[in-house]
Amino acid sequence: MSTSTSNSVAAASAAVSASRARRSVINKKLVLTLVAWTIALVMFFPIFWMILTSFKTEAEAIATPPSLFFTPSVEGYIEIQARADYFKYALNSVVISLGATLLALLIAIPSAYSMAFLPTKRTQGTLLWMLSTKMLPSVGVLLPVYLIFRDLGLLDSRTGLIIIYMLMNLPIVVWMLYTFFKDIPKDILEAGRMDGASTLQEIFHLLLPLTLPGIASTGLLCVILSWNEAFWSLNLTTSNAAPLTAYIASFSSPEGLFWAKLSAASTLAIAPILIFGWMTQKQMVRGLTFGAVK
Amino acid sequence: MSTLTLKNIVKEFTSGSGASASTTQVIKGVDLEVKDQEFVVFVGPSGCGKSTLMRMIAGLENATSGDILIDGKRMNDIGPAERGLAMVFQSYALYPHMTVGENMGFSLKLAGVSKEERAEKVNAAAEVLQLGPLLDRKPKALSGGQRQRVAIGRAIVRNPSIFLFDEPLSNLDAALRVQMRIELARLHAELKATMIYVTHDQVEAMTMADKIVVLQGGVVEQVGSPMELYHHPRNRFVAGFIGSPKMNFLDITVTGVAGEGVTVRLPDGSERLIPVVSQTEDGASVIVGDSLTLGVRPEHLMLDAQGPFSGQVQVIERLGGVTSLYLATPDGSGDAPIGGLKSDEQSDSGWILMADGDVNSRVGDSIRYGFDTERAHLFTREGLALQNLNRHPLTSLTRQDNSLSSASAAQEARA
Ligand SMILES: Nc1ncnc2c1ncn2[C@@H]1O[C@H](COP(=O)(O)OP(=O)(O)OP(=O)(O)O)[C@@H](O)[C@H]1O
Ligand SMILES: [Mg+2]
Numbered sequence: 001m002s003t004s005t006s007n008s009v010a011a012a013s014a015a016v017s018a019s020r021a022r023r024s025v026i027n028k029k030l031v032l033t034l035v036a037w038t039i040a041l042v043m044f045f046p047i048f049w050m051i052l053t054s055f056k057t058e059a060e061a062i063a064t065p066p067s068l069f070f071t072p073s074v075e076g077y078i079e080i081q082a083r084a085d086y087f088k089y090a091l092n093s094v095v096i097s098l099g100a101t102l103l104a105l106l107i108a109i110p111s112a113y114s115m116a117f118l119p120t121k122r123t124q125g126t127l128l129w130m131l132s133t134k135m136l137p138s139v140g141v142l143l144p145v146y147l148i149f150r151d152l153g154l155l156d157s158r159t160g161l162i163i164i165y166m167l168m169n170l171p172i173v174v175w176m177l178y179t180f181f182k183d184i185p186k187d188i189l190e191a192g193r194m195d196g197a198s199t200l201q202e203i204f205h206l207l208l209p210l211t212l213p214g215i216a217s218t219g220l221l222c223v224i225l226s227w228n229e230a231f232w233s234l235n236l237t238t239s240n241a242a243p244l245t246a247y248i249a250s251f252s253s254p255e256g257l258f259w260a261k262l263s264a265a266s267t268l269a270i271a272p273i274l275i276f277g278w279m280t281q282k283q284m285v286r287g288l289t290f291g292a293v294k
Numbered sequence: 295m296s297t298l299t300l301k302n303i304v305k306e307f308t309s310g311s312g313a314s315a316s317t318t319q320v321i322k323g324v325d326l327e328v329k330d331q332e333f334v335v336f337v338g339p340s341g342c343g344k345s346t347l348m349r350m351i352a353g354l355e356n357a358t359s360g361d362i363l364i365d366g367k368r369m370n371d372i373g374p375a376e377r378g379l380a381m382v383f384q385s386y387a388l389y390p391h392m393t394v395g396e397n398m399g400f401s402l403k404l405a406g407v408s409k410e411e412r413a414e415k416v417n418a419a420a421e422v423l424q425l426g427p428l429l430d431r432k433p434k435a436l437s438g439g440q441r442q443r444v445a446i447g448r449a450i451v452r453n454p455s456i457f458l459f460d461e462p463l464s465n466l467d468a469a470l471r472v473q474m475r476i477e478l479a480r481l482h483a484e485l486k487a488t489m490i491y492v493t494h495d496q497v498e499a500m501t502m503a504d505k506i507v508v509l510q511g512g513v514v515e516q517v518g519s520p521m522e523l524y525h526h527p528r529n530r531f532v533a534g535f536i537g538s539p540k541m542n543f544l545d546i547t548v549t550g551v552a553g554e555g556v557t558v559r560l561p562d563g564s565e566r567l568i569p570v571v572s573q574t575e576d577g578a579s580v581i582v583g584d585s586l587t588l589g590v591r592p593e594h595l596m597l598d599a600q601g602p603f604s605g606q607v608q609v610i611e612r613l614g615g616v617t618s619l620y621l622a623t624p625d626g627s628g629d630a631p632i633g634g635l636k637s638d639e640q641s642d643s644g645w646i647l648m649a650d651g652d653v654n655s656r657v658g659d660s661i662r663y664g665f666d667t668e669r670a671h672l673f674t675r676e677g678l679a680l681q682n683l684n685r686h687p688l689t690s691l692t693r694q695d696n697s698l699s700s701a702s703a704a705q706e707a708r709a
Contacts, residue, residue, distance in 0.1 A: 185385060185387065187383045187385045187387035188387050188388075188389060188390075190354050190374075190381075190383070190387065191381070191383060191387040191388075191389070191448075192389075192400075193354065193373075193374050193375065194352060194354070194374050194375065194379070194380060194381050194401075195375065195400050195401035195404060195448070195452070196375030196401050196404045196405060197375075197404055201404060205400070205404075206389060209391045210390065210391055
């Protein structure tokens with residue numbers, strides 16, 4: 001038994017275990033990738049199928065087994081545009097979701113400021129209470145809200161939806177801004193005060209620029225939530241202020257074959273927000289995961 | 295002309311809510327007088343209220359009661375910006391989204407100063423601090439020392455009547471700290487401004503201050519020049535806090551009280567006359583038989599084969615010029631039993647002796663040593679000092695007397 005053999009044995013076994021370790025790293029990566037793709041596909045498949053269906057004729061749309069290969073047609077799109085003006089609904093959606101978002105930010109920024117930098121004994125409780133209102137089912141307050149809107153003449157108005165969406169998103173917006181503001185070192189604002197900044201100047205010159213990524217992602221989330229909201233828009237609007245969610249719903253009444261047309265309408269309704277979300281995803285992720293000033 | 299006066303300042307914080315709310319008094323009635331162009335340093339252990347006191351002066355925190363006067367005008371209800379102060383934060387607190395130039399010019403911008411004038415003032419301040427080449431950089435791209443200089447520059451640009459510094463150098467490494475210390479001293483001479491400086495670094499306090507304010511638990515323990523605090527501490531806390539390494543303390547009994555001092559009996563049975571008054575500042579007199587605490591600084595102990603104290607060397611720190619001997623002394627008795635002390639008690643019952651750099655003691659050696667009775671301190675049971683009969687000649691010295699500019703000015707005056 002020479003030492004050289006035992007050395008080479010040891011070296012060989014070390015090499016084996018090293019390559020095993022490397023292989024296990026590769027395997028882990030592979031599994032993770034597969035899982036991620038599977039989840040993504042499962043989640044995206046319905047949307048993919050809907051877009052596919054929207055380019056079929058009504059007959060192809062209900063065919064079993066479903067046809068994967070077909071000559072795409074825009075018949076569905078033409079028909080639905082003939083029945084209802086897509087652009088009117090789309091404009092409503094844009095105005096309402098942007099309006100609600102701006103209004104929510106306008107109210108939430110000062111409230112989050114005071115909660116983050118001038119907390120009182122009740123601040124934590126207030127924050128929790130605000131969040132708890134999100135647990136209340138909307139249906140529970142439908143009747144009072146409907147009556148209030150009727151009496152104020154807000155039914156089927158953009159203003160009405162802007163207000164209700166703003167209220168709906170306010171707890172989340174305040175919470176998110178609160179956490180972003182909390183990340184700002186107090187010293188910086190105090191230095192601003194020593195430099196002669198009023199509270200408003202403090203907010204505009206220091207706080208907002210420093211938390212811009214966070215505010216942007218909060219705003220984006222708020223736009224998306226408002227865009228996708230269907231309960232209030234269906235119950236509080238009929239035609240004038242109806243956004244795209246109401247537009248889709250108006251095609252769901254069963255009259256003959258409607259799968260292709262409904263798919264076309266749905267595709268049109270989600271297309272803007274899908275593109276918007278895709279374009280801003282970096283911003284969203286950055287704001288939501290890293291905090292404001294990292 | 296910028297003076298600051300604090301009159302009986304009290305600060306309370308309330309924590310908890312409802313019935314469980316509790317109020318803590320953090321500053322317990324502070325009186326202080328800061329003269330024009332003075333460099334005042336607040337020192338004290340962590341949590342003693344240095345920052346709180348400074349923040350009240352700045353206007354970032356309201357005083358619960360008491361008056362804050364700047365140039366004789368009551369400032370309690372005036373906002374931070376209108377008090378004419380500038381503050382340099384420990385964390386620098388630079389605006390991360392602005393360039394160095396914008397950071398420094400921010401206060402002027404808020405005050406509506408024109409762009410040209412702003413640039414002029416920022417450039418002037420940048421020149422003083424050698425920040426010229428960095429004006430277009432963001433704080434992120436600066437080193438710690440550079441950030442610190444920008445923070446100071448931001449204060450200078452405002453041309454404040456009083457500068458406030460809250461531990462401005464504590465985030466810097468040792469070498470940079472020395473450099474910034476000198477730079478700050480230079481700035482103080484150059485700007486002729488009143489400065490208040492918080493630190494818990496002894497050396498900063500001793501080297502920079504005209505006047506040191508020692509705080510403990512929200513109370514001012516003593517105010518005085520560095521040499522005054524060193525040579526004439528008011529009480530045992532100040533004696534132990536000022537000076538490094540710490541003063542050594544030993545319980546002894548009084549055997550004689552006379553006009554030329556108080557005689558005490560040492561552990562070995564010998565007696566020494568310490569030249570101190572026999573009355574504390576609050577009028578209590580010392581009589582024969584009282585037990586007192588003897589305080590001797592490590593640098594006033596000396597190796598002496600006939601000395602009254604004995605001890606065993608536990609640790610030796612050789613710094614080249616001086617050597618610190620950490621000694622185990624059996625409390626009360628003159629004969630040290632070898633290895634008789636547990637290590638965690640060492641700092642309390644052990645003594646430190648500063649000896650010559652060439653001393654050849656070894657760990658484990660039993661040594662005898664004595665002390666300079668002229669420079670020894672005596673404290674009553676309550677911790678109050680019996681003041682030395684002889685005022686130290688340097689106690690009224692301020693930092694300005696140590697700097698070159700005033701020395702040359704004095705020479706010129708003499709010529
Ligand atoms: N906002 C506050 N609410 C309640 N207690 C506070 C508040 N700010 C400070 N304190 C308390 O006041 C005391 C003094 O704090 P301060 O920050 O002034 O100490 P410090 O001397 O600056 O200490 P350090 O050297 O550690 O900076 C501490 O006990 C601290 O817990
Ligand atoms: Mg502090």
